[in-house]
Structure formats: structure tokens, C-alpha cells
Amino acid sequence: MGGQGHGEDEEEEEEEDPLDAYMSAIDAEAEKQKKKAKDVESSSKELIAAGDSKRGERADIEEEDDQESFFRYMEENPNAGVILTYTEDGVDIEYDKDGNPIPPERSKVIDPLPPIDHSTIEYRPFARNFYVEHEDIAALSSQEVAALRSKFNIRVTGPSPPPPCSSFAHFGFNQQLMHAIKKSEYTQPTPIQAQAIPAGLAGRDIIGIAKTGSGKTAAYLWPMLVHIMDQPELEPGDGPIGLIMAPTRELSQQIQT
Known part of the structure; x- marks a missing residue:
């Protein structure tokens, strides 16, 4: 009995523990x-x-x-992602320290436009002079015109410039334009307007020099509107009747208003 029990203990010791096996x-x-x-x-x-x-x-x-x-x-592909350093014209492009391309200098020589033979073009006749001198202005003497220019601090050059006008009624504007002027709260012409508007209505070339806010824009626009309204209606393919060029976007918006 004792020998058999000892053998069973040895078999139990030989069996491997599950944790040890894991x-x-x-x-x-x-x-x-x-x-x-x-x-x-x-x-x-x-x-x-x-x-x-x-x-x-x-x-x-x-x-x-x-x-x-x-x-x-x-x-x-060693050239993959590499910015080409030449243009279609074969001009090398340089880059600044930040990697931005520096545009090459272009020639300032402008090819002349082809000549136009105006004798082969039939232009429609158009009116150029819309200025009818008001009787009050026509009655002024040369001394009174000089005194009026001196009062407005106007200096004018050119062959026989028209006398300045001191009232909007002297310009001969139609009712629609006069209504727009009154709506804009203009009371009387500024000096540049007093001298430039008669010349513009007469179809003369004008270079007006005055400080900012002196009314130069209106001095050009009002005569231009009179000229435009006398032109025939635009047809498909026609270009502009009046062209205004301005140096800044803000001034363009002001002119449009």
C-alpha cells in the first residue's frame, strides 16, 4: 500500500503546470x-x-x-517637381530668396498700330458744339469777364476761351440733368466747372487743373452726357460713345456714383 502511494505522488509531480506551459x-x-x-x-x-x-x-x-x-x-525621375527656369520665349526666370519668381524685364518698345485710311471709312455726321451762350454772359464786357475770373481765381489759356458762367442756368442743361444736379445738392458751379463746362459743351479740348474736391469730375461728365445724348442709339458691335479713364478703383466707383 505504501509503495503504490509513493508512485502516484511522482506521477502528479511529473505533470506540467498550465501556467508554466503558457x-x-x-x-x-x-x-x-x-x-x-x-x-x-x-x-x-x-x-x-x-x-x-x-x-x-x-x-x-x-x-x-x-x-x-x-x-x-x-x-x-530627378526632374520631378522641379520648377522650370525658362519661359516660352526662352528667357530665364530668376527667383527671390522666398522662391517667388521675378518677372523678367520686358521691352518697353510698343509696336505701332497699323495705319488707318480714314478716307475709306464713312463716318456719320455729328454735332460738336452744344454751347449756346446765355444772354447774361454775352452781355459781359471783357473787363467784367476778367473781374469774374479774378473773383473765381481762374487762370485760363488758349485761343478765345469762353467766359466763365456763375450759374447753372447759364449752361443750357435740360430739365432732367438740372434735376439730377439739384438732387446732388449743387447750388452753384465751382470755379473749375464755371470755366470748363462752357468749353466742354463747345466741343473744345480741355485740360483742367484743380485741387481735390473742386468738382473736376462733374466738369467733364456733364458736358459728356450732353454729347452722348445727341448720339444715335448703339447697335450690336458698336463701341463706347464716351470713355472715362481713372487711375484707381476708388475713383472709378466715385465717378460711377
């Missing part, structure tokens, strides 16, 4: 991964040392990743 399996898997990593590292070193053309490829995967693909593409 830990042994983990250790075995860890050793396996370490060996695999060493094999990969050794294989990579052999490829680099041998100067293989497939340098940079990993031995543990069949396909290259995004980074490997990018570097391979850049090696095969």
Missing part, C-alpha cells in the same frame, strides 16, 4: 520573433554591403511601402 509558449514565440528580426537585419546589411540595385527594399515584405515607392520614383 509562459513557455510565450518565451518560445518571443525567441522566434527575435530570430526573425535578426535574419531581416542581417539580410538588409548584406544587400547594402553588396551594393545591390534593389537597395532600400525590405526582405520581409514583397511589396514596397509608400516611402520606398516615393524615393524610388524620385531616383528614376
